[in-house]
Amino acid sequence: MLENNISKGVLVVPHSFKNIIGSIGLTPFYTNKDTSCILYNADCLNVMDSIPPNSIDMIFADPPYFLSNGGMSCHAGKRVSVDKGDWDKSKGIEETHKFNLEWLKRCQNILTKDGTIWVSGTSHVIFSIGFAMQQLGLKILNDIAWYKVNPPPNLCCRYFTHATETVLWAAKNKESKHYFNYPLMKKMNNNKQMQSLWSITAPKMEEKIYGKHPTQKPVTLLERIVLASTKEHDTILDPFAGSSTTGVASYRLGRRFIGIDSNKEYLELSIKRLNFEQRTKQDVRLEIQHIEKDMEKQLASVAS
Numbered sequence: 001m002l003e004n005n006i007s008k009g010v011l012v013v014p015h016s017f018k019n020i021i022g023s024i025g026l027t028p029f030y031t032n033k034d035t036s037c038i039l040y041n042a043d044c045l046n047v048m049d050s051i052p053p054n055s056i057d058m059i060f061a062d063p064p065y066f067l068s069n070g071g072m073s074c075h076a077g078k079r080v081s082v083d084k085g086d087w088d089k090s091k092g093i094e095e096t097h098k099f100n101l102e103w104l105k106r107c108q109n110i111l112t113k114d115g116t117i118w119v120s121g122t123s124h125v126i127f128s129i130g131f132a133m134q135q136l137g138l139k140i141l142n143d144i145a146w147y148k149v150n151p152p153p154n155l156c157c158r159y160f161t162h163a164t165e166t167v168l169w170a171a172k173n174k175e176s177k178h179y180f181n182y183p184l185m186k187k188m189n190n191n192k193q194m195q196s197l198w199s200i201t202a203p204k205m206e207e208k209i210y211g212k213h214p215t216q217k218p219v220t221l222l223e224r225i226v227l228a229s230t231k232e233h234d235t236i237l238d239p240f241a242g243s244s245t246t247g248v249a250s251y252r253l254g255r256r257f258i259g260i261d262s263n264k265e266y267l268e269l270s271i272k273r274l275n276f277e278q279r280t281k282q283d284v285r286l287e288i289q290h291i292e293k294d295m296e297k298q299l300a301s302v303a304s
């Protein structure tokens with residue numbers, strides 16, 4: 001254990017979640033009952049500047065794709081203009097790349113020495129992300145092709161249907177000894193080595209009962225990512241949290257979560273989703289206690 005915490009002759013003391021939150025200094029927008037999920041309504045660059053270096057075990061980032069630029073798409077069988085919000089409007093490829101370098105640089109700094117980062121994106125942004133990762137010296141571990149199984153059709157019929165999104169997985173640097181729960185991934189894949197092609201459908205109806213985010217990710221995708229690359233009680237950060245799909249998966253799986261988003265409305269939606277998860281966990285706990293008490297009573301009556 002001690003050996004694992006010694007990096008280049010320097011003893012690295014792991015940061016507690018409380019200590020990380022304390023360093024941020026900002027008033028959280030939301031904290032759940034057991035203080036395992038914290039949300040900030042702010043620019044992620046500012047928040048990441050105050051997070052201690054080498055403190056976050058895993059980052060999932062779903063940054064703006066910068067594709068709301070007057071194009072057309074298909075939604076519920078209808079032709080609609082692509083307008084996800086001002087946060088998704090492009091300022092040009094150079095500006096996009098500069099922005100990607102800025103937030104990725106901060107992510108790299110706050111990751112623990114063996115920590116990893118996952119970034120999802122379409123062709124609009126993923127090449128810039130990959131290049132920025134290479135420029136910063138992150139070690140790219142995998143490029144996951146997330147196959148969306150039942151994507152909306154391409155209405156203009158001049159392209160193939162866009163059916164995949166890329167999720168890049170990278171370690172802090174070349175020296176990192178990243179964590180990968182290989183046995184679990186194999187088990188989840190009928191005891192065969194899991195490939196980098198993941199077939200996962202779009203978010204289900206029940207994931208949108210409190211409203212929806214225009215680019216909401218499926219919880220199944222985030223659960224797989226969390227299980228593959230973190231241990232229980234690890235600290236996970238999502239700098240572009242949106243509706244906090246990462247938070248939902250982290251909470252369900254007993255990890256700690258810090259989510260940041262510059263849009264209050266999306267965080268209101270996040271709060272509804274996270275409170276629902278909290279109530280569900282509480283109900284399950286109460287149900288288990290109930291069953292245990294019943295069993296104790298039955299055993300006592302058999303023994304008497």
Ligand SMILES: C[S@@+](CC[C@H](N)C(=O)[O-])C[C@H]1O[C@@H](n2cnc3c(N)ncnc32)[C@H](O)[C@@H]1O
Pocket residue numbers: 042043044045062063064065087213215216217218239240241242243244245246260261262263266
């Ligand atoms: C692609 S969406 C993330 C969706 C999320 N993965 C989900 O499942 O709901 C990107 C989010 O980044 C937020 N955003 C954009 N620029 C930001 C910034 N500089 N700091 C923090 N959040 C930002 C937007 O408000 C938007 O909700």
